[in-house]
Amino acid sequence: MNTLNAKIDRRDGKLVMAHFYVAFIALAVGGLAGLLQTLVRSGKFQLPAGIGYYQILTVHGVVLGLVLTTFFIMGFQIAATSRTSGTLSNLQRKLGWIGFWVMTAGTLMAATMILLNKASVLYTFYAPLQAHFIYYLGLTLVVVGSWLDGAAVLGKYINWRKQNPGQPSPLITFMAVVNTMLWIVATIGVAATVLFQLLPWSLGLVDRVDVLISRTLFWYFGHPLVYFWLLPAYMAWYVVIPKVIGAKIFSDSLARLSFILFLLFSIPVGFHHQLMEPGIDPAWKFLQVVLTFLVVIPSLMTAFSLFATFESFGRSKGATGLFGWFKKLPWGDARFTVPFIGMLSFIPAGAGGLVNASHQLNQVVHNTIWVTGHFHLTLATAVVLTFFGISYWLVPHLTGRVLTKAMNKLAIYQGVLWAIGMTFMSGAMHAAGLLGAPRRSSFSEYGGAAQATEWIPYQIAQAVGGTILFIAIILMLYIFVNLAFFAPKGEEEFPIGEISDHAEKTPMVFENWKLWLGITVLLILFAYTIPFIDMIQNAPIGSKGYKLW
Amino acid sequence: MAKTELNRKTKTEIEDSSSLKGTLASVFLLGFFLIVTWVSVYFLFLNRF
Numbered sequence: 001m002n003t004l005n006a007k008i009d010r011r012d013g014k015l016v017m018a019h020f021y022v023a024f025i026a027l028a029v030g031g032l033a034g035l036l037q038t039l040v041r042s043g044k045f046q047l048p049a050g051i052g053y054y055q056i057l058t059v060h061g062v063v064l065g066l067v068l069t070t071f072f073i074m075g076f077q078i079a080a081t082s083r084t085s086g087t088l089s090n091l092q093r094k095l096g097w098i099g100f101w102v103m104t105a106g107t108l109m110a111a112t113m114i115l116l117n118k119a120s121v122l123y124t125f126y127a128p129l130q131a132h133f134i135y136y137l138g139l140t141l142v143v144v145g146s147w148l149d150g151a152a153v154l155g156k157y158i159n160w161r162k163q164n165p166g167q168p169s170p171l172i173t174f175m176a177v178v179n180t181m182l183w184i185v186a187t188i189g190v191a192a193t194v195l196f197q198l199l200p201w202s203l204g205l206v207d208r209v210d211v212l213i214s215r216t217l218f219w220y221f222g223h224p225l226v227y228f229w230l231l232p233a234y235m236a237w238y239v240v241i242p243k244v245i246g247a248k249i250f251s252d253s254l255a256r257l258s259f260i261l262f263l264l265f266s267i268p269v270g271f272h273h274q275l276m277e278p279g280i281d282p283a284w285k286f287l288q289v290v291l292t293f294l295v296v297i298p299s300l301m302t303a304f305s306l307f308a309t310f311e312s313f314g315r316s317k318g319a320t321g322l323f324g325w326f327k328k329l330p331w332g333d334a335r336f337t338v339p340f341i342g343m344l345s346f347i348p349a350g351a352g353g354l355v356n357a358s359h360q361l362n363q364v365v366h367n368t369i370w371v372t373g374h375f376h377l378t379l380a381t382a383v384v385l386t387f388f389g390i391s392y393w394l395v396p397h398l399t400g401r402v403l404t405k406a407m408n409k410l411a412i413y414q415g416v417l418w419a420i421g422m423t424f425m426s427g428a429m430h431a432a433g434l435l436g437a438p439r440r441s442s443f444s445e446y447g448g449a450a451q452a453t454e455w456i457p458y459q460i461a462q463a464v465g466g467t468i469l470f471i472a473i474i475l476m477l478y479i480f481v482n483l484a485f486f487a488p489k490g491e492e493e494f495p496i497g498e499i500s501d502h503a504e505k506t507p508m509v510f511e512n513w514k515l516w517l518g519i520t521v522l523l524i525l526f527a528y529t530i531p532f533i534d535m536i537q538n539a540p541i542g543s544k545g546y547k548l549w
Numbered sequence: 550m551a552k553t554e555l556n557r558k559t560k561t562e563i564e565d566s567s568s569l570k571g572t573l574a575s576v577f578l579l580g581f582f583l584i585v586t587w588v589s590v591y592f593l594f595l596n597r598f
Binding site for chain 2: 300303304307308311312314315316321322323324325326347348350351352354355358360361363364365434502
């Protein structure tokens, strides 16, 4: 049964666009907060009207790291499923809408508390910093709403499998399903800490909170969260980009295997964010470091597959020599060039990630602004530029408009401007981090300490980069509004690549969820059971809540 | 006959269009960059701790 829709059903399209409106409003608000942060940290600017630095830091982190990403990803995954596995059923679409409104209500609750300065607990909301309970409740609703969105995707996938027994599911639907499962397994951790620890504690039902357990549950969620952001970008890189450039997907099986490996190895690795944390046995940290390094395998598989797609395409166009194919790529097409800049940024991002995760080597960079520089390359460049690249064709596809030549040109400028801004900002963050500059903290001369004086030029470079990035954000918002409301009417393609004729037949083992989820659970139990028993048995007296802002 | 063929100088400039040698070189360069970054910070670590 052929369920491939060349055009997404209008009703599904409305649901996707609803998610995108919230995502791009989040980009505007969070981007402004980011600009203000870099200006404050330059030491040349003070926030007006009693607004606190840590308040805008929380806005920036939550609104971009949680709201923009979750809304965009849920919208994109619904679109990809509807395009390749068929229009959602009325029940699935209704679930999607309920999910959307629950997430939106949760976002508004959390945002209100941050704006009222009742929840300046930074992006990681680490205990013992204590926010107003409505903030935690709001974040819980964002997660619960995303589960409902995920249920719509899973429901459609189950329908497809029933209608097409013995056949591998459409690749991009399969990828959306892996990412949805990853998200559900990961969010159990953050749901547990919020429901059983932070909510009762912020409501005053209990006085104290176990800090180590809450942080461990946060990072059980926090690392796969990174892959939840990254996998939709990989969906575009593996499936969409080959079609955009006129090539074929190098291997369906390789793509599926790399996604399965991400499902297995991105969860039992949260300790690599806690390598300097007391109270966790170094042997268990080491085990999770080893599991973290296994993620290098699917990352390099992805790099290989992309290079191979590009080279095969270039050679089919007559390219010769070792790198002649590079020139044959369609550099004038924003749908390719902007995500390509993202791919490129993932190379230094990955290199930095290896340093972060290398157990004792983490001491060099832990809690320094190097880490902030790192995730501005992974999330805020590789992922976000790919999301922008997706928007350039998906938004007009859904609104029945087209990406004009002028907008395409502007989109390329936007991507290049982003790359320049991020080179300044993230580069300066990496350098200052190696000199010991702390992350999270506001501007300070630290009593005139010589070491702190060294950081200031880098902080000014960050403000320059932040300003360029903010201009790129304004361009992006302009393009989004144009594509949503003003671009000429027409048909914009939702590009879905075809598998190369040379690729092997895809084995059905990839769809065996009992096997993959079974191994996922076993790995999690292996990596976390004994450390958790240890933490509970040797728990110190919990901490009271602090509001330091 | 066979000898004549062996002696004939054939031009082999036409590249195999399915060649992935650029991909091989690219992933090696990528791996090299990862190792150089890691080793640089490792020496910083050795100096400091």
